[in-house]
Amino acid sequence: MSFSPLLQQLITALRCLPGVGPKSAQRMALHLLERERESARHLANALHEAVEKIGECQICHTLSETPVCDICADDTRDKQVMCVLESPVDLIAIEQTGGFRGVYFVLKGHLSPIDGIGPDDLGIGHLLERVVSEGIKELILATNPNVEGEATAHFIAAQINDADVRVSRIAHGVPVGGELEFVDGGTLAHALAGRRTLQRDIK
Amino acid sequence: MSFSPLLQQLITALRCLPGVGPKSAQRMALHLLERERESARHLANALHEAVEKIGECQICHTLSETPVCDICADDTRDKQVMCVLESPVDLIAIEQTGGFRGVYFVLKGHLSPIDGIGPDDLGIGHLLERVVSEGIKELILATNPNVEGEATAHFIAAQINDADVRVSRIAHGVPVGGELEFVDGGTLAHALAGRRTLQRDIK
Ligand SMILES: [Zn+2]
Ligand SMILES: [Zn+2]
Numbered sequence: 131m132s133f134s135p136l137l138q139q140l141i142t143a144l145r146c147l148p149g150v151g152p153k154s155a156q157r158m159a160l161h162l163l164e165r166e167r168e169s170a171r172h173l174a175n176a177l178h179e180a181v182e183k184i185g186e187c188q189i190c191h192t193l194s195e196t197p198v199c200d201i202c203a204d205d206t207r208d209k210q211v212m213c214v215l216e217s218p219v220d221l222i223a224i225e226q227t228g229g230f231r232g233v234y235f236v237l238k239g240h241l242s243p244i245d246g247i248g249p250d251d252l253g254i255g256h257l258l259e260r261v262v263s264e265g266i267k268e269l270i271l272a273t274n275p276n277v278e279g280e281a282t283a284h285f286i287a288a289q290i291n292d293a294d295v296r297v298s299r300i301a302h303g304v305p306v307g308g309e310l311e312f313v314d315g316g317t318l319a320h321a322l323a324g325r326r327t328l329q330r331d332i333k
Numbered sequence: 334m335s336f337s338p339l340l341q342q343l344i345t346a347l348r349c350l351p352g353v354g355p356k357s358a359q360r361m362a363l364h365l366l367e368r369e370r371e372s373a374r375h376l377a378n379a380l381h382e383a384v385e386k387i388g389e390c391q392i393c394h395t396l397s398e399t400p401v402c403d404i405c406a407d408d409t410r411d412k413q414v415m416c417v418l419e420s421p422v423d424l425i426a427i428e429q430t431g432g433f434r435g436v437y438f439v440l441k442g443h444l445s446p447i448d449g450i451g452p453d454d455l456g457i458g459h460l461l462e463r464v465v466s467e468g469i470k471e472l473i474l475a476t477n478p479n480v481e482g483e484a485t486a487h488f489i490a491a492q493i494n495d496a497d498v499r500v501s502r503i504a505h506g507v508p509v510g511g512e513l514e515f516v517d518g519g520t521l522a523h524a525l526a527g528r529r530t531l532q533r534d535i536k
Contacts (some may be wrong), residue, residue: 133425136379136387303485
């Protein structure tokens with residue numbers, strides 16, 4: 131005896147959500163069908179719309195419903211200061227501190243040779259192109275404060291050969307080994323303010 | 334600064350899942366859009382299909398894609414022994430023990446005067462009707478072993494006035510205050526085997 135085919139299909143599909151194991155997928159499916167059918171219908175539509183209509187910003191690569199996101203389209207932002215992040219969720223976290231008025235570049239991850247993720251997969255070529263073409267004066271590397279994030283930051287720093295571009299790393303106010311997305315706004319604002327210039331590995 | 338409208342809509346919609354707060358809804362939405370678009374599309378379809386096509390069995394009220402569920406339609410089951418449950422998930426748990434060959438009645442919850450949930454909302458009238466019309470010899474009350482489940486079991490027991498119907502309650506092998514759905518199969522099988530006849534409150 132097991133669940134009916136459609137119920138089993140729903141339970142399996144819910145497993146794609148991060149942190150959802152077999153037991154919680156089962157609870158979620160039954161909860162929706164027993165008590166939240168209207169919400170389940172709404173969730174199905176929201177998923178469908180999001181997947182079909184949310185793409186990424188051509189300029190900074192964050193998630194965006196328009197070809198150019200609101201931040202890149204905002205003329206009041208300081209376009210000479212660029213903050214490099216691993217994920218759109220980190221962009222939101224930085225924006226919520228209210229302490230940054232520059233622009234962004236979202237890498238979508240970090241270098242991971244073991245998984246075959248190299249500079250091209252992260253769009254580092256496009257990043258370097260923007261640094262030159264937009265006359266960036268400061269590049270703040272705000273990848274995660276863990277081994278992979280540090281390695282990615284140092285790799286990018288090593289590519290910048292223009293002495294007029296200040297390359298900085300957010301200060302270690304953020305907990306080492308943690309993930310930016312879980313850091314509170316105050317710590318994050320502090321880490322941004324205390325950023326330091328990185329020593330160039332390649333001069 | 335906040336998320337784009339469609340992304341915000343998805344994050345809000347994910348909150349309908351049990352145990353999902355604002356932070357995990359955000360992580361889920363971004364995870365799906367950044368890395369699991371195909372799975373998200375699949376989940377949208379699974380939700381849609383489940384909501385449209387899964388109804389309930391006319392006889393036992395468990396979730397079913399057909400008017401009569403597989404168990405009620407199975408002629409090899411002992412139709413004179415009926416097990417009363419609070420939820421379809423409990424039915425699956427009992428079936429998985431392999432120790433029960435009778436039929437079921439799913440109440441979908443428990444009596445809760447404070448929430449305005451009375452006997453009619455649980456279909457107790459239909460249950461009593463089945464007890465008579467199907468010549469049930471034993472009614473096993475397997476509502477949750479907590480205060481509400483006990484009250485519901487005693488309410489039902491008090492309605493059965495036919496001395497030929499044995500009314501039993503699953504044994505307290507199940508942890509008091511717990512929920513059936515989280516009990517392991519062995520304990521559940523033991524609890525079923527050790528069921529005792531309930532004293533009648535009304536004779
Ligand atoms: Zn942008
Ligand atoms: Zn049935």
